Each structure stands twice: as structure tokens, then as C-alpha cells.
Amino acid sequence: MQPEAYCVHRSFEPADPSQFEVDRHYLLYALEGTIRLEADGQRWTLPPARAALISAGHPITITVLSKLTSASVLFATEFTKAPDHVLTVFDMSPLARELVRTCRDWGPENGPLSPFAKRIFETLADVVHQLSLVPSQCVLPSPKSEQLKNAVQLTEQLAHADPTFEDIATQSNQSPRALARRFADEMSMTWREVLRHIRIMRAVEALATTDAQITEIAFAVGYGSLSGFNAAFRRQMQMSPTEYRASFTA
Template sequence: MTREAYSFVRTFPAEPARELRVDRHYLLCASAGTLRLEAQGQAWLLPPARAALIEADRPIRVSIPQPVTTASVLFDTGFTAAPPAPLTVFDLNPLARALVDECGAWGESDEPLTAYAGTLFAALAAVTWRLAEQPSPVTVPAGRSPELRRAIESTERQLGGEVRFEDVAAEVGLAPRSLARRFADETGLTWQAVLRRMRVLRAIEELAAGDAPVTRIAHTVGYTSLSAFNAAFRELTGRTPTQYRASFRP
């Protein structure tokens, strides 16, 4: 029988979306690169120094827009209580990062955990379960209906330029008023609010990918004004782009 908790580190190449389901509670931590996670009609970005906590047997869709290195910790459902939500993404604090590193010495095995290792994994669960009660606000609705999903995909393809709502509506075969109603009913947000969130998430991917200047990233995601970009970024993340990038390298 596989031990009650174990850890591993892996590097994955870029790959399209696929479904992931595991029979254990899954703590997924990004140390380099980013992942996109989707579940229950919402999409999250997992950049460095953040973690996702996924409840056992919950299907999620995972896509990797660029190569990523992750540290994973899996907990048997009898070892710890269920997470506070099926899927949450949150910031790791220094204690959690230290515990993830320390637990890395115990991989998958038929040998039971030592008393010391069991204490470490229990402490990691206690810390990260509590952190998961304050999830990241940077999410994007995935949409339920085919039309809204296509509208969101169309908007994302055009982030680097001028995106017109009327053009997106025409592409999915709906009148602008009908599409606006779909956004309100299915996401609780306007199209403009979704666009703003998508631009911030794309900017986070760019910030994690290298050392490109913030001004260039702002233009890449469709902002002509650096001050407008900084304001939108701070509104959603609580930090400036420079501060957010600094948090990738604690």
C-alpha cells in the first residue's frame, strides 16, 4: 500500500488542455513556469510561488502554456480532512514553502512514513489548508454555454490588439445584447471585466516567463497606457506587476 502522503518534483513541457483526476488530495506548487487550471466554470493561473489545492476525485482541466516545474504533494483522504473547496489557488508563505521542500525527501513508496515525516506532512496540510481559505482573486470564468466559451476563446486570441465586443458577438453568431446577457447570466461579470481579468492573467504568464520590461508586457496584453495597466493589475492582485514578479523569487 502506498504511503499515506508523498511528494515529487517534475518538469513538464508545454501541452494542450487535458483532464486530471487523482484519488488523493493534491497540493500542486509551481516553482518555474505557469499552469492553467479549470474547474466548475472557472479558470485559474498557477504561476511560481503559488499553489493549487485540489480535492480528491475532482476532475480538473490542466493546460501548460510554457514549460513548467512543479512540486506535488499527495495526501491520502484518510490522512487529512477534505480541503475547504474543490479547487483553490493561493500564495505560499515562507513556512509552507519550507515544508514543501522538506517533504520532498519522501516520494511514493510502499514503506510507511516515519514519525518525523508524518509530522511534517501533517504540518504542511494544516498550513496549506488554512492558506487555501484565502484564495487568489485572479480567476476568469470559463463559461457554460458553447457560445460563451467561444466568445471567451475569441477574446483571448485578440488580447494583444484592439478587441471589439461587436466583433466577438458576430463571430459567435449572437447579437451584442444577447452576448452581454450571456456574460451577465453565466459569469456575473461584464465582457469588459472578463477582458480585464484575461489581460492580467496573460501578463502574469509573461512576467513568469522571463525578464521582459513591464512596459513591453503591458503592450503585449493590449494596454497602450502603462498607468492603466498598473491600475488594472493592482486592482485584481493587490500588487504592482513589479511586486508580483518579485514574489516569484522569494
């Protein structure tokens, strides 16, 4: 019989999208690598800076974008309260990261939890529930049509450069008018807004997982000036890049 809560520490190679569903509440956390998650018509990128809290019994789609090492925690439904949403992505605090690392000592094969281990898992459950009350702003609606999926994928590939909307339309074999309509109908966003989200999502990952200078990150994700990057970052994240990076050491 599996314990009330346990940690699964595994490595995965990059993989195409697959559906995932478990009968426990699930904290998905990547120590290394990046995952894309999709549920309820939205998509998130999950680097080591963030974690996802997934409600038991609800399917999500997972794409492993780069070689992945995860330390995920599964909670029996009677062990902790249910998450407020099917899937919530949030920034991990230093305390949450250390608790997950500690939980790696207890896997599904270890049997019933000791009183000490139970307190660790209960504390982690309380911490991640609190963190999930402030969900990540790095989220995009999922494109539905193949034409728009192709356009978004091209935008992701070229975001670090200086792509134009006309370039994306041409390379995805669509007219600019038809593509603009698909962005509005399927994502309720313009292409320029999607491009900004992609760039800021990448900047968030770099700020949380590297020591690169903010100016270096700004240019790497596709901005031509630091002031333009700072303004776009604050607009999406409600704080400056410096403030965001500081939050991971607070």
C-alpha cells in the first residue's frame, strides 16, 4: 500500500505531447529542464522557477521541451485539501524548493510515513496551497487550429530575433488578415501580445535560473533596449526584472 504522500524523482528525455492523469493531487516540479502544460484551454511553460499544482482525476497535456529531472510530490486526496483549480502554475519560494528536496527521501516504496515525514509533507502541502493563491502571469491561451499552432510555434522559434507579423503569416502559409483573425478568435490576443508573452516567459526563466545580467537577458529574448524590456516586463509581471529575481532569494 502506498503512503499518504510521496515523492517521485525521475529523469525524462524530450517528448511530444501526451495526456497525463492521476488519482492524487500532484505537485509537478522540475529541478532541471522545461515542460509545457495545457489544461482548460490554457498553456504554461514550467521551468525550475515554477511548479504546477494539479487536481486529482483531471487530465492535462504535458510536453517535455528539454531533458527533464523532476521531483514531484503526490498527495492522497484525503491527505490535503483539493486545489482550487484543475491546474495552477505559480512561482516556487525558497522554502517550497527546500521542502521538495527534503521530500525526495520518501518514495512510494517506503511504506507508511513516519510522524516526522508526515509533518514535512503536510507543511509542503500548506506552503504550495498558499503559493497557488498567486498564480503565474506567464500563461497563454492554447491555439486550437493547426494553422495557428504553426504560427505560434514559428513565433516561439523566432522570438529572440526580430520577426514581423508578415513574416510569420508568410512562413505559415496564411494571409495576414486570416492569421490576425485566428489570433483574435482563438486566443483573444494580437500576435504582438503573444510575442510579448513568449519573450517575458523566457526572461522569467532566465532570471530565476541563471546569473545573467538583466541587460543580457533583455537582448537574448528579443528586446532592442533595456528600457523597452523593463516596461514590457513590468506590464506583464507587475514588478521589475530586478524585483522578480530578488523574490527567489527572499
